[in-house]
Amino acid sequence: MQAAIYERFGDPTEVLVTGERPTPEPGPGEIRVRMTLSPIHNHDLWTIRGTYGYKPVLPAIGGSEAVGVVEAQGADVTVPAIGQRVVVAGVLGAWAESFVAKAASAVPLPDAIDDDTGCQLIAMPLSSLMLLEDLQIGSGQWMIQNAANGAVGKIVAMLAKARGIKVVGLVRRDDGITELAALGVDNVVSTESAGWEDRVRALVGSGSILRAVDSVGGEEGGRLTSLLAEGGMLMSFGAMSNKPLVISSGDLIFRQVSVKGFWGARRMQSTDKVEMGRLIGELVRLAASGELRLTVDERFALTEAAAAAAASDRPGRSGKIAIRGSV
Numbered sequence: 001m002q003a004a005i006y007e008r009f010g011d012p013t014e015v016l017v018t019g020e021r022p023t024p025e026p027g028p029g030e031i032r033v034r035m036t037l038s039p040i041h042n043h044d045l046w047t048i049r050g051t052y053g054y055k056p057v058l059p060a061i062g063g064s065e066a067v068g069v070v071e072a073q074g075a076d077v078t079v080p081a082i083g084q085r086v087v088v089a090g091v092l093g094a095w096a097e098s099f100v101a102k103a104a105s106a107v108p109l110p111d112a113i114d115d116d117t118g119c120q121l122i123a124m125p126l127s128s129l130m131l132l133e134d135l136q137i138g139s140g141q142w143m144i145q146n147a148a149n150g151a152v153g154k155i156v157a158m159l160a161k162a163r164g165i166k167v168v169g170l171v172r173r174d175d176g177i178t179e180l181a182a183l184g185v186d187n188v189v190s191t192e193s194a195g196w197e198d199r200v201r202a203l204v205g206s207g208s209i210l211r212a213v214d215s216v217g218g219e220e221g222g223r224l225t226s227l228l229a230e231g232g233m234l235m236s237f238g239a240m241s242n243k244p245l246v247i248s249s250g251d252l253i254f255r256q257v258s259v260k261g262f263w264g265a266r267r268m269q270s271t272d273k274v275e276m277g278r279l280i281g282e283l284v285r286l287a288a289s290g291e292l293r294l295t296v297d298e299r300f301a302l303t304e305a306a307a308a309a310a311a312s313d314r315p316g317r318s319g320k321i322a323i324r325g326s327v
Contacts, residue, residue, distance in 0.1 A: 002326060003096035004305035007059040009050030012309035018302055024100040026074035031103045035325035037119040038066035038094045040312040063094030067119040077103045085109050089122035095305060097326050107280055112288040116296040120320055125283050127264030128155040135211045139164030142204055144227055145213040146170040148188055149179055152215060157185045162291045168200055179318055200227055218243030225251040236261045295319030
């Protein structure tokens with residue numbers, strides 16, 4: 001079978017090549033999935049660079065999440081059935097014509113969910129939903145997040161809206177407001193011009209912002225604490241700026257703002273099967289109803305994996321870059 005392979009760690013645009021690998025056979029409790037579409041996540045690229053928390057044995061096949069069709073079952077596996085369309089996350093080697101996964105981790109998809117949404121339904125949306133749960137915020141209450149037009153920002157906004165939570169989204173460019181409006185995301189404020197904090201306060205009115213989610217870090221992340229109500233909480237989700245989070249000591253001391261960190265991988269490890277099933281069920285329901293929409297900007301063939309990685313690193317995208325399986 002064809003696969004997008006790397007034999008050394010490095011720049012994905014340089015080390016990803018197309019090669020032939022034996023078609024894997026599923027073992028006990030496993031299935032083989034014929035890949036239809038697989039997104040490029042940031043952690044996929046970090047893994048190829050050798051900078052992620054996990055390093056695969058080389059040579060390795062890229063990719064960790066995909067939608068596809070079950071084409072073989074291992075011993076003692078009866079579900080999902082052969083021919084069932086599924087999405088699987090947390091796998092090794094999704095950028096191939098076929099890959100092996102644990103049968104228990106495969107999520108069957110209804111026809112109402114298209115491949116663009118289906119191929120990226122678990123990894124980032126599940127982390128985002130767990131983030132909302134950990135914020136302990138309810139319907140009618142306000143939160144704020146930066147990087148609102150990023151992948152996580154869009155997902156959090158849509159999931160929060162479905163739960164009745166009010167979200168102020170911050171974007172760096174004025175045209176980001178229009179981009180999010182097209183997805184049905186409102187209450188967006190641009191920080192491109194001065195006075196954006198006052199615009200946030202005017203938007204919230206008599207309400208109070210109880211929670212903030214920072215995906216940027218640095219001083220930009222720290223500014224969120226000044227908008228929180230007394231006793232509010234800032235959740236650090238990421239650090240796109242690669243700078244330490246800078247927070248006013250006055251916000252911490254006099255206004256009793258607290259700061260916590262969120263790491264999806266650890267959160268998933270501590271989540272039992274019943275709770276995991278409830279959360280994934282919510283994601284499937286929201287995607288099937290159209291309340292959760294995940295887009296793909298461009299699709300590349302397996303033979304174009306290096307070009308796909310380059311496209312994924314370009315700024316200004318509104319959706320994911322994905323690699324399609326062979327027809």
